[in-house]
Amino acid sequence: MxxxxxxxxxxxxxxxxxxxxxxxxxxxxxxxxxxxxxxxxxxxxxxxxxxxxxxxxxxxxxxxxxxxxxxxxxxxxxxxxxxxxxxxxxxxxxxxxxxxxxxxxxxxxxxxxxxxxxxxxxxxxxxxxxxxxxxxxxxxxxxxxxxxxxxxxxxxxxxxxxxxxxxxxxxxxxxxxxxxxxxxxxxxxxVWQYIYQENIAIVPLYFAAKRPVIKRDDMLIMVDDNRLEIKKGEKIEEKLIRFRTLGCYPLTGAVESKASSIEEIIIELLESKHSERQGRLIDSDQIGSMEIKKQDGYF
Amino acid sequence: MDLKKFFINQNSKKQLKILTCGSVDDGKSTLIGRLLFDSKSIYSDQISQTKFESEKYGTQGKEIDLALLIDGLQAEREQGITIDVAYRYFETEKCKFIIADTPGHQEYTRNMATGASNSDIGIVLIDATKGILDQTRRHTFILSLLGVNHIVIAVNKMDLLNYDKKNFDNIVHSFEKLSKNFNFLSKRYIPMSALIGDNVFSKSKKMPWYADETLISTLESFDIDKSSIGEEFSMPIQWVNRSSSDFRGYSGTISSGKININDEITVVSSGERAKVRKILTPDGNAEFSFENQAVTISLDKEIDISRGDIITTDLDKIKIADQFSAHLIWMHKDNMLPERNYIFRFINSYINGKITNLEYKININSYEKIAAKSLELNDIAYCKIALSKPTFFKSYIQNNQLGSFVIIDQFNNLTVGAGMIDFELRRSSNISWHDMTIDKKKRSTLNSQKPCALWFTGLSGSGKSTIANILEQKLHQLNKRTYLLDGDNIRHGLNKDLGFTDADRVENIRRVAEVSKLMTDAGLITLISFISPFKSERRMARDLFDTNEFIEIFVDTPIEECEKRDPKGLYKKARSGILKNFTGIDSDYEVPSDPEIKLKTLLKNPEELADEVLDFLKVNNII
Structure with missing residues (x-):
């Protein structure tokens, strides 16, 4: 067996x-x-x-x-x-x-x-x-x-x-x-397959919904509260988005998506061409940046 | 996409753990990069980052350097080498793969053994332009030693030899000869080019002479799960699950066999039996469970079981002993010395022990057995091991979870070695300890003194023997029975067969410690005057005695002063190179961190220092 x-x-x-x-x-x-x-x-x-x-x-x-x-x-x-x-x-x-x-x-x-x-x-x-x-x-x-x-x-x-x-x-x-x-x-x-099979609850932000976003540095940033200052030329739009990874909201980019169930997320994932940490600004602020952060004690 | 079909397919996928081994520049990172690239496990942003880095550090000109995808850490990106074990993941239609990528550098044998310990299949990469190298012999040996039973010999860089069959055939022939020394369950040869992708995922059109499968199809076809049905059920206890209510269960991962509700199990440490009442698996309560599943089992009655125990349906299949023989891989730059104390980590316990006999070392290039007195980093050897108490195990060949252990340094907690148990040695059960009717207490009452060991340690020429001598005279005047064991004198008799290598120093101290233990047991105040430079051996000596019986006296004299005194002219000889392994010059002295007494010889004369020790003995009611 x-x-x-x-x-x-x-x-x-x-x-x-x-x-x-x-x-x-x-x-x-x-x-x-x-x-x-x-x-x-x-x-x-x-x-x-x-x-x-x-x-x-x-x-x-x-x-x-x-x-x-x-x-x-x-x-x-x-x-x-x-x-x-x-x-x-x-x-x-x-x-x-x-x-x-x-x-x-x-x-x-x-x-x-x-x-x-x-x-x-x-x-x-x-x-x-x-x-x-x-x-x-x-x-x-x-x-x-x-x-x-x-x-x-x-x-x-x-x-x-x-x-x-x-x-x-x-x-x-x-x-x-x-x-x-x-x-x-x-x-x-x-991880997704396990969440699906075991019916594990996850934060709704992983599922697509209409949410207010702005476009900044090629990322879609969600406007979660009024601490996010809207710069000149930026405008808040309602878009159908979801998150592949969750961190601090001004540092975590959303992706446009229609996937509103775990099944749809898995399909999207299998067909996607971008890795999940791409939405994370903190990985790319310098070459080898995750390694440097880890040596300092970051998880 | 049909999701239902997708999940059925996903659920039928088996897991394959593979290890890639090859020497420097065989193209290992390129192969793994190829596997990830062709299985579409690399996302476009990772590719663009690798392209960016390829231009900075790459070796393939404008082309993407697949190896850079793999070489994760910054240092090695810059130096173009792989420095540690890395794990990679990809999947195909049939399987999910976990690849351990280990470096091919000679000095990194320990990393390869680490990767091999958790792998089902080994890929031995051979550069077709170079043929079989020393490292190939080494890697094959380690795979066999760690019980990786299925191997693929990937003859890489065929593109550089115009895909010539003759080269491939020669390598197959040489490897067949080499592998006669081992018993692999299956062995396949594949000519390929990882750089171009020939015979990795798709069949190469350039080698029509090769009719067999590609690398991926070959890997998928291995049947790696040896069925343990028919084997007895055994499970080491990992965690006792007690709740405030009436539930009490025993958690662990089943190491062999199948368990059903109502089966009778035996606790190996006590021989107590009970019936299985409930089996809680990750999927909830179940009627039965199998090898490799993490479960919690509750029994029909309360019996005493704790972490460190094992439960089984067949007591005869589990060995219990405090001595066994094993293969050892040494993984630390501090040498392994026989008779030194280490911590041994088994599946659910830590036990103190030592390597008692170093039978032989194995040259892993020539497979010769060589006599040795100690082990260096990356050495592989066959040894006898003695533990401070018995443990349960199986031989490694039978069960690698119950037959393996790692060795930990007791001072810095580093993992210094790993071992695979061969078989138990029955010696310990044949010699039973004779309890004497006249014991230490009775002898010491007759002598009206408390026996103890006064252990003088310090550099050569520090004044140990001088102080010990004066102290013994003073004790004698007080009518105390004493004996002085002196380093130089003992080396003329009991220890005259020993030299001054680290291994011999350890044995020297072990014998003296045992002798002083006997003398203390005989009721004497024993004075021991030995350089005893290593912490571990002083600790080993201390552990032989009862509490408060062992008194460590550090004779603290700076080396400059010892060298100035140089009563026997030894420092002079050591400095001129005539005398090797001299403590303080080319062999370490590890300063005691917490001695009972510290004697500063620069401030007082030997007479006053002896009185200091005498005062300590009085204050502590020893005399």
Whole structure:
């Protein structure tokens, strides 16, 4: 008896999640509200059923997430009876740091990378789950499933522990920590197929609807609140759009699409010619930019 | 598009994990780039970014350099080398592929072993213009050692040889000869050009003499899942699932066989039995489950099971021992030394242990067995291993999850090695420990002293023996029974067969530690004066003793001062190169981080320093 690809991935991820719960003293699950987080959470619930999952969820809120994301987050937590910690970099808020005023690089660094480090230090988490996949970006393809971070949360790509079989080395010294990626071996198609089969709830922004957008730097930016200043020559249009990936709204481009169901999304995906991170401004602000961010402690 | 058909097709796809290995410039990254490109796994924005980078770093002129798609990290984009294991994904009509891309550089054997440990199929790339190289022999060996049973020999760059059959035939012939040493279940040869795409996805028109399948069709045709039906059910316990209500279940991933509700299982550690009441799979409650599925099982009665245990339907299939023989791959620049303590990571436990016998090292180019005293980075060897307590396992050939382990350094937590269990050694169960009626306590009462080990460590010439000598005289005057073990003296007798290599130093200290343990057990205050330069060995010695029995005394003298004193003229010899492996000169001294006593010899004379130790012994009620 053998299992198909998706069943193998599912069992592999559950094994990884249980291993972390068994070996670390204070793990946490990074919950970013996106579809990958939804899948990861779904797997964690399965791993410990019929019990509650034995760790908390952490959302690093940059204060620039889409409103619908926050609504979905709170609903998910309530429905599944989960414990959520929301962390905001108060220093960044006090200095009014934002993507529009400070640009993508500074905003991501202060409100996301620094904020994440603050939260990990504050609660003394020794292990943090993330929903990243190796097929997303080239530097992620080289990262381990158990990715070690030094006391400053930095990733050293040239000094990774070899990972053989499923024997993960979970030994760390004081103040070191580990990021764990249970979805490492999943592809974008796998994730959508799993969402479809398991009927996993996702943020409605993934589905096409008429939404107000402006065109800026070749991207379609959704007008989610009045913090987005409309420049001269720009005009707000109602367009049938959806998002392939969700981040901070002024940094995440929408795509024009008619796909309003998961089936249609999968069809669109199979026929599409652009990779999902294309909508993310933060990947391309310099060559090798994701790798540099990761070395600094970004997920 | 018919979505229903799409999902049925998706669900029937099997997963194939493949490893590509080849030496530098065999065209490995180009092949993987080709697989991704031809399977349409690359999106147009990724292609345009690669085009942009191709112009900056590429080697193919105006053409897109497929290798750049693969070389993910910035450093290697600039240097044009692959430095680590990377994973890539693509799918065809029949299969979903996960490719491990590992570097072909000689020094990166550990990465290839890492990739091989999780692969079903190995692709051995051979550059047709170069033929079989040392690395080809090396890669074939590692594939076989790690149990990758299906291999494809991809003879690449046929385009550079005008697609000539004779070249291909020669390589096939040489490889057949080479692979006589191994037992691969299946082996296929394919002439191809990854750069142009010949025989990768589509059949090459340039090689009509080759009648067999393309690379992709060949990979799809392998039957990699060896059915474990008929094997016993076994599952290592990963997590005990207790809830506030009455539910108690045992979670784990089934390592072999099939389990049904009402089957009787045995807990290997205790021999207790129980019946399966419920099986919770990722799809909910089920009547049965199979190998590789992550499940939670509840039983008909409460028995004691915890992480580190294994449950099975056939006790005889599981081995339990604290000693076994295994193949080892060393993965760290710090050498492996026999008798040094390491942490061994098994499927659901960490156990302390050591390599007791290094039987032989294997030259993976010539496959010769060579005698060795230690292992260096990328060495492969056959060893005997002793653990501090028994564990369960199967041989690696039978089950690679239950037959594998990784080795972790106890100080910096790095993964330093990996191993594959061959078979258990029964030695430990034959020697039972004789309990003596007269014990340490009775002896020490008669002596009216508390026995202990005073372990002097420090550089040569630091003053260890001088201080230890004075201290022993003082203890003697107090009517205490003592014995002084001195490095130089022991090397004339008990340890005269040992030299000064790292491996011999470890063995030297091991013997002395064991002897001092016996003397302490005999009720003596034992003074040990040895350079003992390595933390691990001092720790090993300490671990032999009861709490508070081992007193580490660091004789702290700066090397400049030792060299100035040079009582035996050794530093002079070492500096001139006559004496090799001299501590402080060309061999390390690892300073103790937390000794019980630290003696600063620059400030006081040996008499005063001996009194300092004496005071410590009095304060701590030892004398």
């Amino acid at each position: 053998t299992f198909n690809h998706l069943k193998k991935l599912e069992s592999e991820s559950i094994y990884i999640i249980r291993e972390v719960a068994a070996e670390f003293t204070n793990p946490v699950m990074l919950y970013s509200i996106g579809k990958d987080s939804s899948v990861m959470l779904h797997l964690a619930i399965k791993a410990f059923a019929p019990n509650k999952i034995p760790f908390k969820l952490l959302h690093v809120d940059t204060t620039w997430k889409f409103k619908e994301m926050i609504k979905f987050r709170d609903q998910t937590i309530k429905e599944n009876n989960l414990d959520l910690i929301v962390h905001i970099n108060q220093e960044g808020v006090n200095n009014k740091v934002g993507p529009i005023t400070h640009g993508s690089k500074t905003h991501t660094d202060i409100m996301k990378t620094q904020s994440l480090k603050q939260a990990l230090n504050k609660y003394k988490f020794d292990a943090a789950f993330g929903g990243a996949r190796r097929d997303e970006e080239k530097s992620r393809a080289k990262e381990r499933i158990f990715s070690f971070r030094d006391t400053n949360h930095r990733w050293d790509p040239k000094n990774q522990k070899p990972e053989l079989w499923n024997l993960f080395n979970t030994k760390i010294s004081t103040n070191e920590s580990v990021r764990i990626f249970p979805l490492s071996n999943w592809t974008e198609v796998d």
